[in-house]
Amino acid sequence: MDFNDTPEEAAYRAEVRAWLDKNAVRKENVPASEVPGRGDVLRASKAWQAKKADAGYACITWPKEWGGAGGSSIHNVIYSQEESNYAVPGGVFAIGLGMCIPTLMSWGPEEAKQRYVKPAVRGEEIWCQLFSEPAGGSDVAGLRTRAERDGDDWVINGQKVWTSGAHYSDFGIVVVRTDPTVPKHKGLTMFYIDMKSPGIEVRPIKQMSGGSEFNEVFFTNVRVKDSQRLGKVGEGWKVALTTLMNERLAVGGNQGNADVKELISLARETNIDGEAAIGNGAVRERIADWYVQAQGLKFTRFRTLTALSKGQTPGPESSISKIIAAKKMQELGSFGMDLQDMGGVIRDREISAEGAAYQEQWLGAAGYRIAGGTDEILRNIVAERVLGLPSDIRVDKDIPFNQMPKGK
Amino acid sequence: MNLDFSDDQKLLKEQVRKFLADKSPFTVTRRILNAEGAEPYAKEVWKGLVDMGLTGAAVPEAYGGLGLGALELCVIAEELGRSVAAVPFSSSIYLAAEALRLYGSEAQKQQWLTKLASGEAIGTLAVGEGTFAASPKNIKTSFAGGKVSGEKLPVPDGDIADLAIVLVNAGGKPALAIVDLSANVAKEVLKTIDPTRSHARLTFKDAPAELLGEQGDGWAALTRVLEGAAVLFAFEQVGGAEAALEQARGYAMERYAFGRLIGSYQAIKHKLADMYVKKEVAKSNAYYGAMMLNDEGAELTEAAAASRIAGSEAYVFAAQENIQTHGGIGFTWESDAQFHYRRAKLLALTIGSPVQWKEKLVRQLEAKNAA
Ligand SMILES: Cc1cc2nc3c(=O)[nH]c(=O)nc-3n(C[C@H](O)[C@H](O)[C@H](O)COP(=O)(O)OP(=O)(O)OC[C@H]3O[C@@H](n4cnc5c(N)ncnc54)[C@H](O)[C@@H]3O)c2cc1C
Numbered sequence: 001m002d003f004n005d006t007p008e009e010a011a012y013r014a015e016v017r018a019w020l021d022k023n024a025v026r027k028e029n030v031p032a033s034e035v036p037g038r039g040d041v042l043r044a045s046k047a048w049q050a051k052k053a054d055a056g057y058a059c060i061t062w063p064k065e066w067g068g069a070g071g072s073s074i075h076n077v078i079y080s081q082e083e084s085n086y087a088v089p090g091g092v093f094a095i096g097l098g099m100c101i102p103t104l105m106s107w108g109p110e111e112a113k114q115r116y117v118k119p120a121v122r123g124e125e126i127w128c129q130l131f132s133e134p135a136g137g138s139d140v141a142g143l144r145t146r147a148e149r150d151g152d153d154w155v156i157n158g159q160k161v162w163t164s165g166a167h168y169s170d171f172g173i174v175v176v177r178t179d180p181t182v183p184k185h186k187g188l189t190m191f192y193i194d195m196k197s198p199g200i201e202v203r204p205i206k207q208m209s210g211g212s213e214f215n216e217v218f219f220t221n222v223r224v225k226d227s228q229r230l231g232k233v234g235e236g237w238k239v240a241l242t243t244l245m246n247e248r249l250a251v252g253g254n255q256g257n258a259d260v261k262e263l264i265s266l267a268r269e270t271n272i273d274g275e276a277a278i279g280n281g282a283v284r285e286r287i288a289d290w291y292v293q294a295q296g297l298k299f300t301r302f303r304t305l306t307a308l309s310k311g312q313t314p315g316p317e318s319s320i321s322k323i324i325a326a327k328k329m330q331e332l333g334s335f336g337m338d339l340q341d342m343g344g345v346i347r348d349r350e351i352s353a354e355g356a357a358y359q360e361q362w363l364g365a366a367g368y369r370i371a372g373g374t375d376e377i378l379r380n381i382v383a384e385r386v387l388g389l390p391s392d393i394r395v396d397k398d399i400p401f402n403q404m405p406k407g408k
Numbered sequence: 409m410n411l412d413f414s415d416d417q418k419l420l421k422e423q424v425r426k427f428l429a430d431k432s433p434f435t436v437t438r439r440i441l442n443a444e445g446a447e448p449y450a451k452e453v454w455k456g457l458v459d460m461g462l463t464g465a466a467v468p469e470a471y472g473g474l475g476l477g478a479l480e481l482c483v484i485a486e487e488l489g490r491s492v493a494a495v496p497f498s499s500s501i502y503l504a505a506e507a508l509r510l511y512g513s514e515a516q517k518q519q520w521l522t523k524l525a526s527g528e529a530i531g532t533l534a535v536g537e538g539t540f541a542a543s544p545k546n547i548k549t550s551f552a553g554g555k556v557s558g559e560k561l562p563v564p565d566g567d568i569a570d571l572a573i574v575l576v577n578a579g580g581k582p583a584l585a586i587v588d589l590s591a592n593v594a595k596e597v598l599k600t601i602d603p604t605r606s607h608a609r610l611t612f613k614d615a616p617a618e619l620l621g622e623q624g625d626g627w628a629a630l631t632r633v634l635e636g637a638a639v640l641f642a643f644e645q646v647g648g649a650e651a652a653l654e655q656a657r658g659y660a661m662e663r664y665a666f667g668r669l670i671g672s673y674q675a676i677k678h679k680l681a682d683m684y685v686k687k688e689v690a691k692s693n694a695y696y697g698a699m700m701l702n703d704e705g706a707e708l709t710e711a712a713a714a715s716r717i718a719g720s721e722a723y724v725f726a727a728q729e730n731i732q733t734h735g736g737i738g739f740t741w742e743s744d745a746q747f748h749y750r751r752a753k754l755l756a757l758t759i760g761s762p763v764q765w766k767e768k769l770v771r772q773l774e775a776k777n778a779a
Contacts, residue, residue: 137736139665162736206741208731208749273767274543282763330728337601337753338761343539345607345757346562348599353539359601366731366749367739374735376675396667404667 005078012075016082019055024048024086031355042168045089049123057083059097059121066105066113067121073309077302095164096120096127100173103243104192107230112192116171128169128195130160130217131240135406137162137370138377140175141184141237142396142404145219147176147191154178154191154229156199156222162371166202166215169195173243175236180402187401188236191228198222209363244373257357258336260291266353270339277339286335293328297321319378319386326369333362411695413483421483424462428491431456434744440494440604441747445597448568448606450494458527463501467509467525471517478636478702482643482694489644489723489755490651492747494604496530496565498758502640503564504531507573507584507633513621516586520571529570533633534560534587534610541764542575544582544627549612551576551585556617559609564758566608567595573620574612575630583626585617592616602750634759635712639697645719645755646694649687652726652748656680656733663735676733683726690715690722710776713769720756720765727752 005013052058053067060076062068069075101120105113119125136142145158156176166172172193179187195202199222204212231239258266264287267278277283300321336358337344346352347359369375383389396404413421432453440447457463465480467473474480481501488497505524508517508531523529535542537549537560549558556576563572569589576585587593592615598607623629657680660671670676697715700708727748731738738745756762 132736136665139667142666208739208741208743208746210741270540271543271546272541272763273771274545277763280763280767282766334724334753335763337757338763340539340757341541341761341764342536342562342757342759344761345600345602345754346539346598347601351539351561351598362753363601366728367736369732370735370739375732376673379675392666392673394666406664406667 009074009078013078013082016057016079019057020082020086023051023055024083024088026085027087030087041089042092045092046123048089049093049121053122058123062121067118073305077305092126092165092168093120093123095129096125096169096171099129099243099246100127100171100192102246103173103190103230103239106242107190107239108192109227112228116192125170126165126168128163128165128172129243130163130166130172130174130193131243132162133159134161138374139396140240141188142401143175143177143188145174145176146180147178147189147224149178149226150223152226153223154189154226156191156193156219156224158219160217160219162205162214163202163217164214164371166195166217167204167212171195172217173230175240177401178233178236181400182234183398184396184401184404185237186234188240189233190230190236190239191224192230193222193224193228197224207367209360209367258332258354258361260287260294262354262357263287263290263332263336263339266336266339266358269353270341272339283339290328290332293324297324319373319381322373323375323378323382326365326375329361329368330365333358333360333365337362411692411699413479417479417483420480421487423460424484424487425490427456427460428453428487428493432491432493432495434492434747437492437494437604437747438744444603445606448597449496449565453493454495454497454527457495457497463497463505463527464525466501467505467521471509471521471525473521473525478639479698481640482698482701485640485643486647489647489751492604492648492651492751496532496568496606498637498641498644499532499565499569500524500530502637503533503633503759504569504571504573506636507533507620507629508586510632510636511584511620511623511629512586516618516621520586523570530565530568531571531573532563532565532569534563534566534572534574535630535759536560536562541760547575547577547582549574549576551578551583551617551619554616554618555614556585556587556612557614559611561609562598562600562607563610564605564607566610567597567606572610573633574617575626576617578619578626581626582630584620584623584629586620587612587615587617589615600754602754604747604750605754635708636701637759638712638716638765639694639701641755641759642690642694642697642715642719645723645752646687646691648748648751648755649683649690649719649723649726652723652730652745652752653680653683653687655745655748656683656726656730659734670733679729679733683722683729686718686722686725690718693718709772710769713765713772716759716765717762717769720752720762723748723752724756 049058056069057079059068060071060079061073064070101117120127131140133143135144147154147156172195174193175188175190177187178189199220201218203216205214205216206212267283270277272280340353347356349355352359384391436450440450461474462484464473465476469475508521524531549560556574572587572589574585574587576583592613594611596609598609600607660676663670693714697711700711731745731749734745737743
């Protein structure tokens, strides 16, 4: 065990830092009211991703032939540590590169990999994940969107929901029901799909926090070729699990813009009952707790990455990251508002502390606790798959999908 | 012992509940949310409350009120909280009218309390000056020679109010001043976490003002006004928490996952049970607070703080876990769950956040349990 950079790692870090200094602006040099970047985020993100790919900093651990840099997990960690100090656009590729493309690489036909991986790495094409449906998010396998075989094609009808980024995505991976007469996990199949296919309609959904980052996606007689299938017919669930496994690795990093460091400076500027908040025991205790959580998250991630770098597959223990991160994001946001007292109700980049980061993360966390596996589902995973506790009584496992009890 | 409301008070509660269920459903609150400041409050709901005499419920008959007491205000508050109504009731009544009733001179009451009771005017209390808590040492807004100058934010309903009781620095001492907001006051609507309750920045430039009549120590007077409001807001919080719990329970009874009602999973059952427990703890504390407020009891300070802490905890938790119970749909603009999420946090912050009240509570307990 060693947390110090080896001479090789130190050299890599220096190289990364020099490159970032030349190509990006450090966060402290951007006013709080302007982080995260305003304006045309999509175009800025694409430009940044291409720049990274050219310099060998996109998908660092992927082989060079796929557009990556053939680097190690440690290189990846070093790069993300360094990049986190700079105000760079990000986020729009997380789902594609974190989940969809890895799924395509594991299950897709060779031609598809040749065609799609590199443009995705360079940020030229964006991918989305079309899993959740009105009838099932936690219970994704309860999905109802149908695909029926027609010669060399499949014809898809149905509806997906909560699809992040569908409105700007070029492609997506979609899991559909190809056989409703068998138990639900057995009748699913996965495809990749061109989001501009005739019959696909994307309708943005407005979020509670105000933005519209997710969508409803309607499928009306949408044709896909059988060659767009990922995995075998009826094995969509197995394929989906690859995606969801990668999802748990991809999420967990996001904790909002305000953390312990910001909270300390806020506590210095505010008071409790007339005395500096930073001197208050309750405030100090929470700062300590959140610091410990943040470190725990960071080093759990490092342990996972170490396992990865040794060729092991990370287990379900990576589920703990999101359980902690989402709740922490909500509570820390809430507490930061408390320190601003009555003024905490204001949600204005110009007036609120940290450019309203506390208010934004308190609003956003309500969704983050749900996205990519709810708090409750993640706890079930830990209890059942890590601790081996008996699973809940399942009424839906062995009966044909079309005979299952359904509700809202 | 009788820690319950009278039959008349329960009847009043029932009437208010019926009126709000009918006239202030979520569609109305949503209209205000979507107006983004262009329609700061639901005028028709406000007018209905005024017509029922509720704005004057706790105002003495001599000033045009019904001459009832704090307990009646408590039952009204609980129903306002339940419906998440978009009206300036708390600012005008729990804060401004109560400050005038407690500390106004006869002339001030004749001039202003009568108007607040009749709904002819809307009042508010302007305490904060930014994104930190006000304290006796940090008040910049000044009062001198019958004039107020300075900046207050956020002021609840500041954009629509006709009068504000303003916390000022009067020659180095905290004091409460009455300011008519029709002259020398600039009003700017603020963006907040809950646009269904409007807030403003008020900038005073030599605004004509007078000190609130019989206040004595201004900070002590402010503290007493806020303690009363803490109890009333706690009833709003209890009503809101109960409504959020009902929403969550309703959804848990109709949504299926893995072939079962989500309400059949213990993770959801325990969550709803926790909401219930916190809400009941809040309600019991609020009842005691109501009694202390009504009787000006010796334990008002700690009862008010306990009401506020428990009420904030119960409603924020219920609102947050209500969204969680709904899953993805709960996080949409279309969902009504957002009204509770926004309002719960707003109520927890509006007269000072729980961290402040916890400190006040412990200070009081220490004093009462002096070695
Ligand atoms: C911001 C955001 C972005 C998203 N992006 C995407 C995306 O890009 N692609 C995509 O496919 N999906 C996406 N989702 C959907 C997300 O995966 C689902 O919302 C989530 O899995 C929950 O599903 P649901 O909304 O159907 O809620 P439900 O599954 O109906 O859950 C309702 C409640 O029941 C609980 N519950 C359900 N089953 C159990 C159980 N067995 N035990 C205990 N409790 C249970 C849940 O925890 C929750 O509290 C996104 C969601 C959000 C909020």
